[in-house]
Amino acid sequence: MSKQINVALIGNPNTGKTSVFNALTGLNQKVGNYPGITVEKKEGICKLPRGIKAHIIDLPGTYSLNASSLDENVVIELLLNKNDKDFPDVAVVVSDVENLKRNLLLFTQIKDLEIPTLLVINMADRMSYKGISLNIDYLEKHLETKIALISTRKNEGIENLKNLITNFKELPVTPCIDASKIDKDYFDNLRKAFPNQLLYKLWLVITQDVNFGKTDRNEIEAVANFKTKSKGDLKRLQQKETIKRYQFINNVLKKGQTIDITQAKDLRTKLDRILTHKIWGYIIFFIILLVIFQAIYDWSSVPMDFIDNVFASLSEWVKNMLPNGAFTNLLAEGIIPGLGGIIIFIPQIAFLFLFIAVLEESGYMSRVVFLMDRVMRRFGLSGKSVVPLISGTACAIPAIMATRNIENWKERLITILVTPFTTCSARLPVYLIIISLVIPEGHIFILSYQALTLMLLYLIGFGSAVSSAYILNKILKIKSKTFFVVEMPNYKLPMFKNVALTVIEKTKSFVFGAGKIILAISIVLWFLASYGPGEQFNNAETIVKLEYASQNIDEEDLQQKIASHKLEYSFIGLTGRAIEPVIRPLGYDWKIGIALISSFAAREVFVGTLATIYSVGSDEEETIKNRMASEINPILGGPLFTFASGISLLLFYAFAMQCMSTLAIVKKETNSWKWPILQLVIMTVFAYIVALIAFQFLK
Amino acid sequence: MNTIIQNILVFTAMILAVSFLIKKFFWKKSKSKKACGGDGGCGCH
Numbered sequence A: 001m002s003k004q005i006n007v008a009l010i011g012n013p014n015t016g017k018t019s020v021f022n023a024l025t026g027l028n029q030k031v032g033n034y035p036g037i038t039v040e041k042k043e044g045i046c047k048l049p050r051g052i053k054a055h056i057i058d059l060p061g062t063y064s065l066n067a068s069s070l071d072e073n074v075v076i077e078l079l080l081n082k083n084d085k086d087f088p089d090v091a092v093v094v095s096d097v098e099n100l101k102r103n104l105l106l107f108t109q110i111k112d113l114e115i116p117t118l119l120v121i122n123m124a125d126r127m128s129y130k131g132i133s134l135n136i137d138y139l140e141k142h143l144e145t146k147i148a149l150i151s152t153r154k155n156e157g158i159e160n161l162k163n164l165i166t167n168f169k170e171l172p173v174t175p176c177i178d179a180s181k182i183d184k185d186y187f188d189n190l191r192k193a194f195p196n197q198l199l200y201k202l203w204l205v206i207t208q209d210v211n212f213g214k215t216d217r218n219e220i221e222a223v224a225n226f227k228t229k230s231k232g233d234l235k236r237l238q239q240k241e242t243i244k245r246y247q248f249i250n251n252v253l254k255k256g257q258t259i260d261i262t263q264a265k266d267l268r269t270k271l272d273r274i275l276t277h278k279i280w281g282y283i284i285f286f287i288i289l290l291v292i293f294q295a296i297y298d299w300s301s302v303p304m305d306f307i308d309n310v311f312a313s314l315s316e317w318v319k320n321m322l323p324n325g326a327f328t329n330l331l332a333e334g335i336i337p338g339l340g341g342i343i344i345f346i347p348q349i350a351f352l353f354l355f356i357a358v359l360e361e362s363g364y365m366s367r368v369v370f371l372m373d374r375v376m377r378r379f380g381l382s383g384k385s386v387v388p389l390i391s392g393t394a395c396a397i398p399a400i401m402a403t404r405n406i407e408n409w410k411e412r413l414i415t416i417l418v419t420p421f422t423t424c425s426a427r428l429p430v431y432l433i434i435i436s437l438v439i440p441e442g443h444i445f446i447l448s449y450q451a452l453t454l455m456l457l458y459l460i461g462f463g464s465a466v467s468s469a470y471i472l473n474k475i476l477k478i479k480s481k482t483f484f485v486v487e488m489p490n491y492k493l494p495m496f497k498n499v500a501l502t503v504i505e506k507t508k509s510f511v512f513g514a515g516k517i518i519l520a521i522s523i524v525l526w527f528l529a530s531y532g533p534g535e536q537f538n539n540a541e542t543i544v545k546l547e548y549a550s551q552n553i554d555e556e557d558l559q560q561k562i563a564s565h566k567l568e569y570s571f572i573g574l575t576g577r578a579i580e581p582v583i584r585p586l587g588y589d590w591k592i593g594i595a596l597i598s599s600f601a602a603r604e605v606f607v608g609t610l611a612t613i614y615s616v617g618s619d620e621e622e623t624i625k626n627r628m629a630s631e632i633n634p635i636l637g638g639p640l641f642t643f644a645s646g647i648s649l650l651l652f653y654a655f656a657m658q659c660m661s662t663l664a665i666v667k668k669e670t671n672s673w674k675w676p677i678l679q680l681v682i683m684t685v686f687a688y689i690v691a692l693i694a695f696q697f698l699k
Numbered sequence B: 001m002n003t004i005i006q007n008i009l010v011f012t013a014m015i016l017a018v019s020f021l022i023k024k025f026f027w028k029k030s031k032s033k034k035a036c037g038g039d040g041g042c043g044c045h
Helices: A017-025 A069-080 A097-111 A123-131 A136-143 A158-166 A184-193 A200-207 A217-226 A232-257 A267-275 A280-321 A327-344 A347-362 A364-378 A382-393 A398-407 A411-422 A427-439 A451-474 A497-529 A534-538 A541-547 A557-570 A571-586 A590-598 A603-614 A624-629 A643-655 A660-669 A674-698 B002-025
Strands: A004-011 A029-033 A040-047 A051-059 A090-096 A119-123 A131-134 A147-149 A258-261
Touching: A004 A017, A004 A029, A004 A069, A004 A660, A017 A040, A017 A051, A017 A090, A017 A119, A017 A123, A017 A131, A017 A136, A069 A541, A090 A097, A090 A158, A097 A119, A097 A131, A097 A136, A097 A232, A119 A158, A123 A131, A131 A674, A136 A147, A147 A158, A158 A541, A184 A200, A184 A643, A200 A232, A267 A280, A267 A364, A280 A327, A280 A347, A280 A451, A280 A590, A280 A624, A327 A603, A327 A624, A347 A364, A347 A427, A347 A497, A364 A382, A364 A451, A382 A398, A382 A411, A382 A451, A398 A411, A398 A660, A411 A451, A411 A660, A411 A674, A427 A451, A427 A603, A427 A624, A427 A643, A451 A643, A497 A571, A541 A557, A541 A660, A557 A571, A557 A643, A571 A590, A571 A643, A571 A674, A590 A603, A603 A624, A643 A674, A660 A674
Parallel strands: A004 A051, A004 A090, A090 A119, A119 A147
Antiparallel strands: A029 A040, A040 A051, A131 A258
């Protein structure tokens, strides 16, 4: 009579576990669901030597025995429950030769449950490409197991694996780690309370948030309630356990595995060697950034000019076609120029996200994260902080929310506080219009001054973020340690559909999210600029005519002076003039002051606001840029937007916390008003001082 | 007549705009789990 044994195939995702399952079972397999849940259950029969049959279960992929999903629960529950009909006689842990270190964490955990455990090292055919060599005898001795080196792709080593499974009774069940070394006192107490139970099993039950559906509940609940330590302390012990496991694995692999990167021959390794090189890696990243910013300028200039002209013509057309009156003026001078101020930036925003999506899709962005980790550590941040800082180029809100995966509170808080320095897409319209006004159009080699300035502003943003992180790391007295793990995906050609969807979604979000606010603010601003209190506003025409009665000026000039007088005494003019003393040292007039205030709702409102204010009372068909370029400084004379005032304005926007929504999300994420208020005050004061120095020095 | 209608339209637009801005920035919304960029938007722009 043939004997049947239970074999559980366990492993990290993407280790080729299912290929091993297929190689062992062939067509003798069936797929169903685990009772009560929708996790797929794959099982099959494999004929082994000596007439033994193996009932093989392909368990869901898991990185460790610390469950975080329903799939992983299935694995843990089976391994903890000896009464389960599928409880394995032997556990076969499938690992991938390229990620052996990470895969061995799960192996050591399963072995510590004192279940006979076999190690399968799959994808052996990749070893020569990767420059990997293994000392199997050494590994078997120190891991106290048998190892099957296989390649399912080439169908090599499967028979050896079957033989090893057949002889599973010869496998030692000694644990890799002595669980009591994690915390001696705690584990001594645990052993006293449950003398007949396996220590590591008890520890897993206590620390897991597992729904033990099939296990004996009374026994499990008694153990699970044994919590003489707080949740935080238990988490710390879990981390200590993981560190101890990796120390063990590192020691074993030091002599058991050799990776000679110079012998690696595959394309991915060759590319990685260059792209993550400690010098070339940074140079290539810098060149890619240069290309991106140059392309943003070169490729989008034609559609931008077209959009600008369309909106200028549309305003003119509305004024000519509709009956004269307040609402026609609101459309022509408020709504259309305000909307034009946002639509015009669609080409540049789309190109920026096109490049970001291509870098992400190709797998290069993960290399950037890895590369930057070396830099970030010096500033008290981890590699994980790079993701929020990079996504901050789109918007600080999701970037701050992305800090949730940083386990260490100090690093998370610092990342939250410095992320608003990164140049978000809302700053882009402000930068672009000011740069086009104050930076000349010349070139250095093939790079334009304007593109270089824009890149410099992005670097200033990133530089401010990391340097303030360095300061905060010194100031904040929170002690903690963290580890950085990033999985490098394979390089691949970006899929057109994915890239296109990212570009469309981001651009749509930018236009529709900002569009509604800008439309509303344009209406309010036009209203405030077109109405005013008191005699000076209501009798503007009479006052100006009287003032210029003795001078011989033509009708057009007179109308311009009346419009200017009305604007000055309108609601918005009075408000702007009230704040003018504060902003004048920075080189700004009251109109820029109004734009600064309104752009606190969203930075890009700045351009729309100026477009609206400058349009009021003007009959000429003009683009936004031309209107801003022709604006005269009321105090000094000459153009308002000079090199000095432009640089001052660029620096103010680079450093100031001009975003209401970011403050709200910081409050939400830190659960305190203390941090957003500190952020607002410090960033605004710093921005003011830098802008002041820049203007006074350059004027 | 034209002036009155145009003024009514202007004041209506102004009231709608102010109401929208108050609702957007000062009205306490129920918590949304949607991420930035989705239909819910993050309100950052």
